[in-house]
Amino acid sequence: MMAVNMERFVSEAKGNGLRALREIKAGEVIHSCEPYAFCIAKDFLKTACQSCLKRGESLSRCSQCKTARYCSAQCQKQAWPDHKRECKYLKRLQPRIPTDSVRLVARIIFKLLSQSESDQEELYSIVEHQSHLADMSEEKKEGLRHLCTTLQVYLGEENHDLSQLPPGLDPISLLARVTCNCFSISDGELQDVGVGLYPSMPLLTHDCQPNCVMIFEGKRLTLRAVRLIRPCEEVQHIKRRLSSFLIELLKESQALLHRYTDVVPDRNALTLLLYYSDPHPSRAVELLRVGKLQHYQGRLEEAQGSFTQAYDIMKVTHGTAHALTNEVSRKLSECQAELGRV
Ligand SMILES: [Zn+2]
Ligand SMILES: [Zn+2]
Numbered sequence: 383m384m385a386v387n388m389e390r391f392v393s394e395a396k397g398n399g400l401r402a403l404r405e406i407k408a409g410e411v412i413h414s415c416e417p418y419a420f421c422i423a424k425d426f427l428k429t430a431c432q433s434c435l436k437r438g439e440s441l442s443r444c445s446q447c448k449t450a451r452y453c454s455a456q457c458q459k460q461a462w463p464d465h466k467r468e469c470k471y472l473k474r475l476q477p478r479i480p481t482d483s484v485r486l487v488a489r490i491i492f493k494l495l496s497q498s499e500s501d502q503e504e505l506y507s508i509v510e511h512q513s514h515l516a517d518m519s520e521e522k523k524e525g526l527r528h529l530c531t532t533l534q535v536y537l538g539e540e541n542h543d544l545s546q547l548p549p550g551l552d553p554i555s556l557l558a559r560v561t562c563n564c565f566s567i568s569d570g571e572l573q574d575v576g577v578g579l580y581p582s583m584p585l586l587t588h589d590c591q592p593n594c595v596m597i598f599e600g601k602r603l604t605l606r607a608v609r610l611i612r613p614c615e616e617v618q619h620i621k622r623r624l625s626s627f628l629i630e631l632l633k634e635s636q637a638l639l640h641r642y643t644d645v646v647p648d649r650n651a652l653t654l655l656l657y658y659s660d661p662h663p664s665r666a667v668e669l670l671r672v673g674k675l676q677h678y679q680g681r682l683e684e685a686q687g688s689f690t691q692a693y694d695i696m697k698v699t700h701g702t703a704h705a706l707t708n709e710v711s712r713k714l715s716e717c718q719a720e721l722g723r724v
């Protein structure tokens with residue numbers, strides 16, 4: 383296990399939080415973890431590998447359920463322990479596929495029942511997660527009951543197992559917990575390809591001036607410091623609502639850039655899009671995209687500038703080992719080689 387860099391603490395004013403146990407420099411990994419359970423988002427079931435989350439058009443299908451897809455035999459083998467039990471339920475329900483939250487909760491239930499792995503090493507456990515059931519509107523509760531019915535249909539005859547769940551973790555409260563505590567797993571292009579439950583992460587609070595960023599590589603979540611964090615300082619992430627708003631904005635801009643790929647983009651529009659709290663992973667991804675466009679248009683010096691800026695951010699937000707950082711570094715060398723030749 384990696385060195386522990388943070389601990390859980392309770393402040394009277396704000397409740398649970400995470401704070402640094404030592405000084406953490408910008409670009410350092412604060413925490414890295416695999417999900418307790420995760421699932422691929424419905425929109426990506428046909429195009430994302432259910433193990434490494436890589437996207438591709440020619441993935442091989444699980445011969446049993448014909449729903450799970452994999453990029454390699456190795457990925458299929460690795461995913462089997464998590465897929466084994468759901469496979470027969472998915473097969474029975476074909477061609478219907480339950481929504482993400484139902485598939486995710488089913489996976490959590492299988493894991494809780496098998497007790498092969500617990501979340502005891504986490505700073506926060508699923509039992510402790512807030513469900514907000516008490517202060518939920520009737521409308522929302524009704525929605526949860528619908529999901530619960532779907533879950534029961536999905537699990538069919540093995541429903542009786544549900545009575546073996548740990549106290550307090552009945553299906554309704556698990557569905558409520560997942561709704562409040564799971565994270566979207568985004569890929570390098572900021573597409574939300576999956577959704578996962580990372581037990582310690584709901585402790586992370588939000589701030590408009592965050593000191594860390596959340597980056598995914600496959601389904602592994604990594605928190606990296608974007609500025610110096612002092613011992614005992616609270617570790618804070620950007621506001622979730624704001625960041626999903628930014629992602630919407632980026633999706634829009636991506637669509638625009640693709641549509642007008644042979645047109646010089648409006649500089650003011652781009653400047654606006656690039657204005658994020660610095661260094662921000664979305665900004666780096668956008669710079670990479672802009673750099674590729676400039677490269678494609680033969681504007682090599684501008685492309686070199688964009689790739690250099692993207693690289694400088696990603697060194698901190700993604701780290702030098704991340705696939706996306708390597709891609710930027712490759713594009714940058716390509717540009718430099720072409721500039722040398724011109
Ligand atoms: Zn894979
Ligand atoms: Zn299967």
Ligand SMILES: [Zn+2]
Nearest residue numbers: 588621622623
């Ligand atoms: Zn929040």
